[in-house]
Structure formats: C-alpha cells, structure tokens
Amino acid sequence: MSTACNLDGCTVGETGRCALEKDPATCSNRVIDINALKATLKDAPDAEDAGAVGTAVLDAPSEPPSFPSSATLGSEVIDQMMASRYVTVVGILGDPNSGKTACLASLYLRVSRGLLEGWSFSDSRSLMGLEEISRGARRWNDGNPPEQMTVHTKMADDRQPGFLHLRMKQDRGGRLIDLALPDLPGEWTKDLVRTSRSDRFEFLKSADVLWVMVDGRTLIDLQRRQGVVSRLGQLAGRLRALFDDAMPQLLIVTTHLDEGVVPEPTLTKLHAEIGKHKVSARVVSVASFSANPDINPGHGLAALVDASVTPHSEPLQFWRSRAPQADARAFLSHRRSQ
Numbered sequence: 001m002s003t004a005c006n007l008d009g010c011t012v013g014e015t016g017r018c019a020l021e022k023d024p025a026t027c028s029n030r031v032i033d034i035n036a037l038k039a040t041l042k043d044a045p046d047a048e049d050a051g052a053v054g055t056a057v058l059d060a061p062s063e064p065p066s067f068p069s070s071a072t073l074g075s076e077v078i079d080q081m082m083a084s085r086y087v088t089v090v091g092i093l094g095d096p097n098s099g100k101t102a103c104l105a106s107l108y109l110r111v112s113r114g115l116l117e118g119w120s121f122s123d124s125r126s127l128m129g130l131e132e133i134s135r136g137a138r139r140w141n142d143g144n145p146p147e148q149m150t151v152h153t154k155m156a157d158d159r160q161p162g163f164l165h166l167r168m169k170q171d172r173g174g175r176l177i178d179l180a181l182p183d184l185p186g187e188w189t190k191d192l193v194r195t196s197r198s199d200r201f202e203f204l205k206s207a208d209v210l211w212v213m214v215d216g217r218t219l220i221d222l223q224r225r226q227g228v229v230s231r232l233g234q235l236a237g238r239l240r241a242l243f244d245d246a247m248p249q250l251l252i253v254t255t256h257l258d259e260g261v262v263p264e265p266t267l268t269k270l271h272a273e274i275g276k277h278k279v280s281a282r283v284v285s286v287a288s289f290s291a292n293p294d295i296n297p298g299h300g301l302a303a304l305v306d307a308s309v310t311p312h313s314e315p316l317q318f319w320r321s322r323a324p325q326a327d328a329r330a331f332l333s334h335r336r337s338q
C-alpha cells in the first residue's frame with residue numbers, strides 16, 4: 001500500500017498507474033493529499049477574480065450612459081462654450097404669436113439647406129431642439145402648407161431659458177459665428193410688461209443683442225397699431241430699467257412681411273415712443289414663412305443675422321461742429337476749448 005492509495009500493492013503514488021487499472025482520479029481507493037490539493041488550488045487562477053464565463057469583465061459605470069443632449073441647452077452649457085469661443089447670445093422677446101419660434105425655425109431651415117444669403121451651416125449643439133421647432137413647418141397636407149407652421153412655445157422649466165445653438169460660416173471671409181438663441185414663450189414678455197417680472201430675464205444681461213419680435217400685421221392695422229406702439233414703449237421702459245446704462249443693441253423685428261409692409265409714419269411713432277425711455281432701435285422686417293409669390297420665405301433673415309453680429313455704434317464724431325460766433329477768435333480759442 002502506498003501513501004496515495006488504500007489498496008495493498010498499488011503504486012499509483014509512485015508510478016501514476018492504478019493497480020485495478022481504474023482512472024486514478026476517480027478510483028475510490030485513492031487517498032487525496034490535502035496539502036497537494038491546497039497547493040494546486042492556490043496556484044490556479046481564482047474563479048471569482050478571473051470572472052466566470054459570461055459575467056461582466058469591467059465594473060458597470062455608476063452613471064447611466066448617455067450621448068450629449070442635443071435638445072435645448074442650459075445656460076451653464078452656453079457658459080462652457082463661451083470659455084472656448086465667442087458666442088453671440090441673442091435675447092428674444094415678444095408677445096405670444098409675434099413670430100419668435102417661426103423666425104428661429106425658418107432661420108434653421110434656410111441655413112441648413114444653404115439658402116441663407118451670405119451664410120452657410122457649420123454646426124449645432126441643439127439639432128434635436130431645432131428639428132423639434134421646425135417639424136410643424138415641414139408637415140404639409142396634400143401639398144398645402146399647414147394652417148399653423150409652429151406651435152405655441154411652452155417651457156419645461158418656467159424660470160430658466162433653454163438655448164438653441166447655431167454655428168454658421170460667413171461666405172465672405174469665412175468668419176465663424178456661434179449664436180445662442182432662446183425660444184421663450186410670449187407669456188414671459190407679457191409678464192415683464194404687465195407686472196415687471198424680470199427674474200427670468202436675468203440672462204439678458206449677458207446678451208449681445210436683443211430681438212423684440214412684433215407681428216407686423218398689428219402695426220399695419222389701423223385699430224391696433226397705436227396700442228401696439230404703446231406696449232412696445234412700455235417694454236422699452238422695462239428693458240431700460242433692467243439694463244440701466246449697459247443696454248445691448250436692440251433690433252425690433254417685424255414679422256409677416258409677406259402680408260404687408262409696416263408704414264413709415266408708424267415706424268417713426270414707434271421710434272419716438274421708445275425714445276421716451278432713452279431707448280433706440282433698428283427695425284428689421286422678416287417673412288419667416290410666406291404664401292406671397294413676391295416674397296420668399298426667410299426674407300430678411302440674413303439681414304437680421306448680419307445686423308446681430310455686426311456691432312452697431314454711432315459714428316465717431318472726429319470734429320464736432322459748432323455754430324460759429326460772429327466775433328469769436330475761433331482759431332486762437334480752439335486749443336483752450338478742447
């Protein structure tokens with residue numbers, strides 16, 4: 001009998017051959033050497049460490065996997081973008097149905113198809129958001145345009161604006177611009193005018209340009225135009241209070257140009273009304289959509305972008321003109337008066 005087997009005469013321990021010609025591993029007479037077995041197990045890879053077949057090789061990430069969101073962007077994302085490149089933030093105000101969403105949808109549809117004069121599409125971090133607002137404009141019924149191209153804007157968060165992003169390249173010179181465009185509900189502007197609620201417009205303080213959207217038809221209509229001009233005056237007053245002295249460039253964007261041109265005398269009244277609050281503005285007229293064969297959809301949008309990214313400042317008066325005084329020794333007193 002060997003130490004490896006209980007059977008008398010078996011030398012399996014020394015020769016590896018079973019006297020009963022059985023498999024040494026399964027023979028019932030075999031004596032298992034606990035120490036040898038322990039040593040073998042110690043050298044073998046640990047089943048738990050190596051991972052059983054079919055189990056995960058790497059630990060699961062603690063956060064759910066996600067692609068970057070391409071819906072509207074929060075202001076913190078715009079802040080991050082601003083750290084690496086110049087972003088033109090546009091503050092967009094206007095009553096419900098004034099044409100804010102339509103203007104953004106049309107801008108995206110035009111530039112993404114290479115139809116915006118002077119500009120071409122370069123990139124967007126909010127493609128899904130832009131697609132979302134322009135979806136209605138592409139839902140045509142049997143070849144006829146839909147009754148309403150865009151839907152009334154509602155915000156998921158009633159306090160924070162969501163921004164749409166467009167990067168565009170200027171054909172002349174190849175300049176790249178990044179626009180951050182919030183699509184806000186008209187109620188926000190109504191509340192600002194009515195109750196002077198301005199907390200939601202804090203972000204306007206970092207805006208480079210303001211667009212105040214007005215339905216051009218209301219400025220043409222005899223019954224409504226005076227009321228609209230007064231309301232724009234009130235809005236100008238609220239904005240003046242919000243910004244104090246550092247007010248960005250203001251563009252009044254009249255929409256529905258395809259349905260008529262706002263008469264010049266009404267625009268003069270409008271400038272006078274907002275001027276009472278020490279506010280000045282340029283007027284840009286657009287037709288975001290158009291059923292008028294003489295006016296293309298998207299008319300005026302290129303001019304709106306141009307005006308938004310080109311700083312507008314009063315021309316510097318190098319030599320101020322003064323009425324000459326009859327007996328003044330102008331040449332001699334010139335230096336003293338400077």
Ligand SMILES: Nc1nc2c(ncn2[C@@H]2O[C@H](COP(=O)(O)OP(=O)(O)OP(=O)(O)O)[C@@H](O)[C@H]2O)c(=O)[nH]1
Pocket residue numbers: 094095096097098099100101102103147148149150151152153154184185186187255256257258286287288289290291
């Ligand atoms: N023909 C034409 N229709 C326009 C124009 N601008 C806006 N519209 C239409 O006017 C309606 C209201 O426009 P919206 O852009 O949704 O108005 P909004 O200012 O975003 O309104 P709220 O989201 O409610 O604040 C939509 O049916 C648009 O299709 C335009 O220039 N021409």
Ligand SMILES: [Mg+2]
Pocket residue numbers: 100101102151152153183184185186
């Ligand atoms: Mg809207």
